[in-house]
Amino acid sequence: MAEKKESLGIVETKYFTFAAAPDELVLESGEKLGPVTLAYETYGTLNNEKSNAILVLHAFSGDAHAAGYHQGDDNPGWWDDMIGPGKAFDTNKYYILSSNVIGGCKGSTGPSSLNPKTLKPYGLEFPLITISDMVKAQKQLVDFLGIERLLSVAGGSMGGMQALQWFASYPEKVRSVIPIATAMKHSPQQIAFDEVGRQAIMADPAWNKGGYYESGQPDRGLAVARMIGHITYMSAASMEEKFSRRLKKDGYSFSFNADFEVEGYLRYRGESFVKRFDANTYLYITKAMDYFDVSGAKLVKNVKNPDVKFLVLSFKSDWLYPCAQSKELVHQLKLKQIDVTYCEIFSTYGHDAFLVEVEAESKLIEHFLENINGRNKNNGF
Amino acid sequence: MAEKKESLGIVETKYFTFAAAPDELVLESGEKLGPVTLAYETYGTLNNEKSNAILVLHAFSGDAHAAGYHQGDDNPGWWDDMIGPGKAFDTNKYYILSSNVIGGCKGSTGPSSLNPKTLKPYGLEFPLITISDMVKAQKQLVDFLGIERLLSVAGGSMGGMQALQWFASYPEKVRSVIPIATAMKHSPQQIAFDEVGRQAIMADPAWNKGGYYESGQPDRGLAVARMIGHITYMSAASMEEKFSRRLKKDGYSFSFNADFEVEGYLRYRGESFVKRFDANTYLYITKAMDYFDVSGAKLVKNVKNPDVKFLVLSFKSDWLYPCAQSKELVHQLKLKQIDVTYCEIFSTYGHDAFLVEVEAESKLIEHFLENINGRNKNNGF
Numbered sequence: 001m002a003e004k005k006e007s008l009g010i011v012e013t014k015y016f017t018f019a020a021a022p023d024e025l026v027l028e029s030g031e032k033l034g035p036v037t038l039a040y041e042t043y044g045t046l047n048n049e050k051s052n053a054i055l056v057l058h059a060f061s062g063d064a065h066a067a068g069y070h071q072g073d074d075n076p077g078w079w080d081d082m083i084g085p086g087k088a089f090d091t092n093k094y095y096i097l098s099s100n101v102i103g104g105c106k107g108s109t110g111p112s113s114l115n116p117k118t119l120k121p122y123g124l125e126f127p128l129i130t131i132s133d134m135v136k137a138q139k140q141l142v143d144f145l146g147i148e149r150l151l152s153v154a155g156g157s158m159g160g161m162q163a164l165q166w167f168a169s170y171p172e173k174v175r176s177v178i179p180i181a182t183a184m185k186h187s188p189q190q191i192a193f194d195e196v197g198r199q200a201i202m203a204d205p206a207w208n209k210g211g212y213y214e215s216g217q218p219d220r221g222l223a224v225a226r227m228i229g230h231i232t233y234m235s236a237a238s239m240e241e242k243f244s245r246r247l248k249k250d251g252y253s254f255s256f257n258a259d260f261e262v263e264g265y266l267r268y269r270g271e272s273f274v275k276r277f278d279a280n281t282y283l284y285i286t287k288a289m290d291y292f293d294v295s296g297a298k299l300v301k302n303v304k305n306p307d308v309k310f311l312v313l314s315f316k317s318d319w320l321y322p323c324a325q326s327k328e329l330v331h332q333l334k335l336k337q338i339d340v341t342y343c344e345i346f347s348t349y350g351h352d353a354f355l356v357e358v359e360a361e362s363k364l365i366e367h368f369l370e371n372i373n374g375r376n377k378n379n380g381f
Numbered sequence: 382m383a384e385k386k387e388s389l390g391i392v393e394t395k396y397f398t399f400a401a402a403p404d405e406l407v408l409e410s411g412e413k414l415g416p417v418t419l420a421y422e423t424y425g426t427l428n429n430e431k432s433n434a435i436l437v438l439h440a441f442s443g444d445a446h447a448a449g450y451h452q453g454d455d456n457p458g459w460w461d462d463m464i465g466p467g468k469a470f471d472t473n474k475y476y477i478l479s480s481n482v483i484g485g486c487k488g489s490t491g492p493s494s495l496n497p498k499t500l501k502p503y504g505l506e507f508p509l510i511t512i513s514d515m516v517k518a519q520k521q522l523v524d525f526l527g528i529e530r531l532l533s534v535a536g537g538s539m540g541g542m543q544a545l546q547w548f549a550s551y552p553e554k555v556r557s558v559i560p561i562a563t564a565m566k567h568s569p570q571q572i573a574f575d576e577v578g579r580q581a582i583m584a585d586p587a588w589n590k591g592g593y594y595e596s597g598q599p600d601r602g603l604a605v606a607r608m609i610g611h612i613t614y615m616s617a618a619s620m621e622e623k624f625s626r627r628l629k630k631d632g633y634s635f636s637f638n639a640d641f642e643v644e645g646y647l648r649y650r651g652e653s654f655v656k657r658f659d660a661n662t663y664l665y666i667t668k669a670m671d672y673f674d675v676s677g678a679k680l681v682k683n684v685k686n687p688d689v690k691f692l693v694l695s696f697k698s699d700w701l702y703p704c705a706q707s708k709e710l711v712h713q714l715k716l717k718q719i720d721v722t723y724c725e726i727f728s729t730y731g732h733d734a735f736l737v738e739v740e741a742e743s744k745l746i747e748h749f750l751e752n753i754n755g756r757n758k759n760n761g762f
Contacts, residue, residue: 128635203601220584
């Protein structure tokens with residue numbers, strides 16, 4: 001066990017609003033969106049040179065609340081083990097900026113936000129967005145904070161996609177990139193799992209073509225979608241370890257009740273998810289992930305800062321974002337003569353490992369960041 | 382390519398009805414079921430000694446129509462490549478019996494059958510059934526046909542479970558067993574995928590607690606369940622090969638239409654499945670698979686015929702029924718000093734491989750059966 005490190009204590013989510021008409025955000029689809037609000041949190045202190053900022057990006061169902069506690073909450077942010085004083089993302093040294101995404105339902109502009117034209121929730125009037133649109137919005141936030149160049153951009157899963165997109169879109173704005181348990185593009189199997197989740201939601205009559213904000217969420221469909229997701233986030237081994245074939249009661253029920261603990265767990269996870277997540281956001285964000293593709297020449301375009309460094313991490317039992325996808329990324333980077341360190345971390349936790357394998361991740365990230373930061377202090381060396 | 386072998390030509394499904402009240406079939410749950418009808422087909426000729434009968438058992442959504450053509454049909458039975466003159470299950474030598482299962486919707490008694498007590502479809506009045514109940518019913522059919530001992534019982538996936546259950550329940554009735562791409566018990570991951578499929582069906586209001594036979598199937602929920610299934614039947618590699626990220630049209634639609642070919646394929650497969658399968662049967666049969674467990678001492682009980690031989694086959698890219706589960710079966714059999722041949726067949730087709738990898742399967746099964754049959758002719762040698 002790693003020693004338990006100090007928490008950041010109480011933190012607050014902040015909101016940045018920009019791009020009101022007529023200066024709306026132009027999306028990859030050509031549609032325009034505005035005004036745009038991004039929820040974000042910051043931990044640590046931005047130095048005078050504004051050179052110690054690290055942008056942390058969350059996964060599919062995450063939010064800006066990455067670390068510390070919100071007033072009155074029992075649980076800290078989703079990466080609290082990694083962000084704080086003395087932790088991998090050390091708030092004694094670095095200024096950590098955690099940004100939410102557009103399309104979301106956690107305080108940023110998304111399908112459940114009010115459409116300024118109708119003064120009703122957007123629903124399906126919300127335009128389709130892409131990972132590059134999410135990053136374009138985040139760029140406005142980073143500019144607003146006066147940060148010329150980020151010391152690093154880091155994230156797991158969809159957070160890793162955003163990190164890659166940051167480098168693809170604004171290579172001059174990032175000194176280093178830490179993509180974890182992610183891919184340059186979704187494989188057909190990854191698209192397939194997303195599509196089944198979307199179909200589960202759209203099959204629920206309560207979805208009502210996205211117009212359910214007065215009548216109530218498509219709870220059942222969204223719960224099914226989340227259950228599918230949960231299976232893909234775990235590994236066969238971690239499920240065996242956590243549940244095996246243990247029954248909830250003695251003997252089989254000979255009914256369609258949940259007999260096995262794993263069934264009860266999935267039902268519970270599905271039911272709790274619908275209380276904290278918007279079904280339309282599920283549709284928009286999975287589609288953004290499916291559209292994402294920075295493979296081949298798309299990742300490294302006219303790079304003028306060959307001093308960028310990558311730390312690529314993947315986990316052996318992650319079958320949703322298998323190591324082969326990270327290796328392909330490393331291969332592409334090396335072909336472009338970019339400095340990349342790759343580590344395949346042993347874990348039985350499957351895709352969830354990026355949230356769980358704190359000790360291994362911390363060592364690798366801490367050392368990587370010190371190296372970058374050292375170069376930073378010495379004008380590039 | 383293997384040479385194209387002759388087909389059986391036109392075949393017909395037959396029906397065997399038994400166990401009318403008061404002699405109903407007593408199920409593992411203690412409930413009684415009757416009368417019971419089993420749909421079955423036979424190919425080849427039963428010899429005078431009735432010693433050349435092979436029982437072939439189908440997978441989850443299969444049926445008794447394993448080979449040949451039904452009058453007017455364009456497509457043959459589900460294992461036509463394997464059953465016929467000169468094929469692995471050579472109808473010039475063997476009498477092939479293909480039996481459906483109770484709980485099904487392909488001519489055998491199941492939840493869509495008329496409940497003799499109400500003269501309405503059973504729906505959820507149908508009792509929960511297990512793989513051992515399916516086999517208990519098949520035993521009645523085999524007895525009715527006057528077959529003392531089966532030369533072999535063979536099947537893939539749930540068919541393999543039935544084959545294992547035949548040996549567990551009636552070891553003296555089988556000379557050999559060919560379990561393919563199967564397991565002694567479902568892992569929590571396998572249970573989880575089944576449970577999500579069931580939840581997708583039960584989430585559809587049209588399901589109406591199983592009472593939809595007048596109002597119409599829960600089409601949307603059943604389609605979602607089937608889509609999940611399809612992902613698990615393929616491998617990441619076979620999906621990459623078949624679809625990659627190919628689009629249905631040029632460019633992204635920036636809508637929730639199916640952009641990628643894999644999305645269109647899954648939607649199509651879901652929609653066509655609901656036309657040929659009953660949603661309640663989906664629930665009953667997946668539950669039977671989840672309950673199935675012949676691990677440990679349950680498979681080999683008081684065996685009086687140590688001359689039984691096993692041929693266990695699995696496929697490298699099958700992640701739904703991974704090779705490790707077949708190896709565990711082989712291990713259990715060897716511990717009981719049972720003669721077992723194991724082969725892990727290279728394939729990129731995932732779980733579907735047992736229906737596709739005809740050439741490798743044929744060679745192994747043909748040779749295995751000849752060996753058993755030879756021993757048969759020479760009174761055990």
